[in-house]
Amino acid sequence: MANRRLWQTLGVAGGVAGAAGAAVGVGVAARKRSQIATDRRRLASEMSHGIPDSLPSGxxxxxxxxxxxxxxxxxxxxxxxxxxxxxxxxxxxxxxxxxxxxxxxxxxxxxxxxxxxxxxxxxxxxxxxxxxxxxxxxxxxxxxxxxxxxxxxxxxxxxxxxxxxxxxxxxxxxxxxxxxxxxxxxxxxxxxxxxxxxxxxAGLPGTLLSRHNPLTRGVGLLARVQPSLVEGVRKVASNLIWGITRRYAYGNQSVDPALVDLVDTMISANAVDALTDFVxxxxxxxxxxxxxxxxxxxxxxxxxxxxxxxxxxxxxxxxxxxxxxxxxxxxxxxxxxxxxxxxxxxxxxxxxxxxxxxxxxxxxxxxxxxxx
Known part of the structure; x- marks a missing residue:
């Protein structure tokens, strides 16, 4: 966790950068989302889902x-x-x-x-x-x-x-x-x-989710005051976030997309400001x-x-x-x-x-x- 990419990864995948991403050029973001969506469909068609079909009841x-x-x-x-x-x-x-x-x-x-x-x-x-x-x-x-x-x-x-x-x-x-x-x-x-x-x-004060970075505080506050706005941005940027999750969660970029979906689902289930509370x-x-x-x-x-x-x-x-x-x-x-x-x-x-x-x-x- 001493690496600056930790905070970038968790923040973006968790939705923090997704909120900040509203400022990203719409055309560029749309093209990137389209590329990831195409890649996602291709991998899904090539692979069998690796997640267990049945799990022991607990x-x-x-x-x-x-x-x-x-x-x-x-x-x-x-x-x-x-x-x-x-x-x-x-x-x-x-x-x-x-x-x-x-x-x-x-x-x-x-x-x-x-x-x-x-x-x-x-x-x-x-x-x-x-x-x-x-x-x-x-x-x-x-x-x-x-x-x-x-x-x-x-x-x-x-x-x-x-x-x-x-x-x-x-x-x-x-x-x-x-x-x-x-x-x-x-x-x-x-x-x-x-x-x-x-x-x-590793220079945490300058990273995205550093406790010294005002963006972190700002997005956390925004998520508390306007949660629907932040969660809306997360949904719009869902394919971008999926691609970032795959990139940083897994070493193999051809990993079964079902495994990326699982991580993406877990991250998306958590409120943005709940995650920034742990920074x-x-x-x-x-x-x-x-x-x-x-x-x-x-x-x-x-x-x-x-x-x-x-x-x-x-x-x-x-x-x-x-x-x-x-x-x-x-x-x-x-x-x-x-x-x-x-x-x-x-x-x-x-x-x-x-x-x-x-x-x-x-x-x-x-x-x-x-x-x-």
Whole structure:
């Protein structure tokens, strides 16, 4: 997230630049939209949709955060009615929601050994979770939200926590707040396409979504005062935003358009001003010092070398701080490897979970209880 393209990408794809895009020449924008629409139809005709046709049914529920915000969540038990060995909690990134884990929510409950129970939830102001006050949209609060999810949906037994992008930062915030939880219950940690900090090292003050950029504040204010105007611009620029999403989310520009549609749908479901509420906390994130708190767990670090949102070097830095971590490098892959190369990520997560289960056994941790 220290790269200036992060803020450009998330802002544009999230609709911020879409609002600013009203000032773009109409003729140029129309031609670009037409080109993207044609490309989109061509790819759709050439490919079979890669998103799973059927997904395991989960129990939808809600968790109340410590400040009263309702978080939408879901639990998926192991296939075949098996008793779970551990609980895997999947935490999505900025501007997305729990649909990020479409492939993993299908594959993980099907694991033979260990039997895995999966918990997913939407971060505050994302997906189906309740819109939160601007002042509460901080990584510190996201760490507390994750703690609320664990206390409510996984109060006992060993844990494997997996976070993508801002979700990985959420895990680091929780580790900073509750190091004893990681020593006592967290047997595995997965950090996918994320950063531990050094956020000011790449000229953030001059970037589109920097907290110092008046455009960010202006668009956020406009979205609050005239939400219909901003959302209208988003709709008009939908093909442009789709093309930008494909460019920055994926390394392979011939990726199945259904996967781009999925990301585009997730981003579009979030209000523009809800996304700008997180700018300050992302811009000041620095939790390098919290990384040693993860060392008591098995750690997986995975990222694509073509990630234009959070450069691969950030994952290298995390792995360097955790010498026993397993670093999975995905050549040519973008910011969403769990979608773009889901089979590789599934295999890496399976290895992490298996190592975590072995680590948890000597601790004598009780298995998670099946919820009625």
């Amino acid at each position: 129990r939808e529920c809600s968790v109340t955060a410590d400040d009263g915000v309702r978080l939408a969540a879901e639990e998926i038990e192991p296939s075949g009615g098996r008793t779970p060995t551990l609980t895997v909690v999947l935490v999505h990134g900025f501007a997305l929601d729990r649909r990020t884990w479409q492939f993993q929510r299908r594959s993980l409950p099907e694991l033979g050994e260990p039997a895995v129970r999966v918990v997913l939830y939407d971060q505050r102001s994302h997906g189906r979770s309740e819109r939160a006050a601007q002042e509460s949209c901080t990584l510190e609060q996201l760490g507390k939200d994750l703690d609320s999810v664990l206390r409510t949906l996984a109060p006992a037994g060993p844990l494997v926590l997996v976070g993508h992008s801002m979700g990985g930062m959420t895990l680091m915030a929780l580790a900073e707040q509750q190091p004893e939880l990681f020593r006592e219950r967290v047997a595995g940690v997965g950090l996918i396409s994320t950063s531990a900090g050094e956020m000011g090292s 300050d906390t992302l811009g000041t994130h620095d939790r390098i010092a919290a990384l040693p708190g993860l060392a008591s767990a098995e750690v997986l670090v995975a990222a694509g070398t073509a990630d234009q949102v959070i450069p691969y070097s950030h994952s290298e830095r995390i792995a360097a701080e955790l010498p026993t971590a397993t670093l999975v490098t995905l050549p040519g892959v973008g910011h969403l490897p769990m979608l773009e190369e889901h089979e590789v990520i599934d295999e890496a997560l399976t290895g992490l979970i298996q190592r975590a289960a072995k680590r948890a056994c000597p601790k004598g941790l009780r298995k998670p209880r099946r919820r009625a």
